[in-house]
Amino acid sequence: MLHVVSGRLRHASDGLGGRExxxxxxxxxxxxxxxxxxxxxxxxxxxxxxFHRKAG
Structure with missing residues (x-):
């Protein structure tokens, strides 16, 4: 997870189809x-x- 405390952050990901x-x-x-x-x-x-990891 990406948590913004203050301000703004632009994020683009393959999972978003490249959209920001x-x-x-x-x-x-x-x-x-x-x-x-x-x-x-x-x-x-x-x-x-x-950062999270699957248990096991």
Whole structure:
């Protein structure tokens, strides 16, 4: 999960068909395992990333 704390982040992913979405504190984003993706700040931004692994 991509969590924006402040500001905005542009996110594009193969899973989105290459389309770009704008992430902000109210709209987190997700990236599937091994999915190609790109993030670009839309001005000053603070963010953190949660990495998850399937149990087992």
């Amino acid at each position: 979405v704008l992430l902000d504190p109210e709209s987190p984003g997700s990236v599937g395992p091994e999915a190609l993706h790109r993030v670009d700040p839309d001005g000053p931004v603070s963010l953190f990333v949660d």
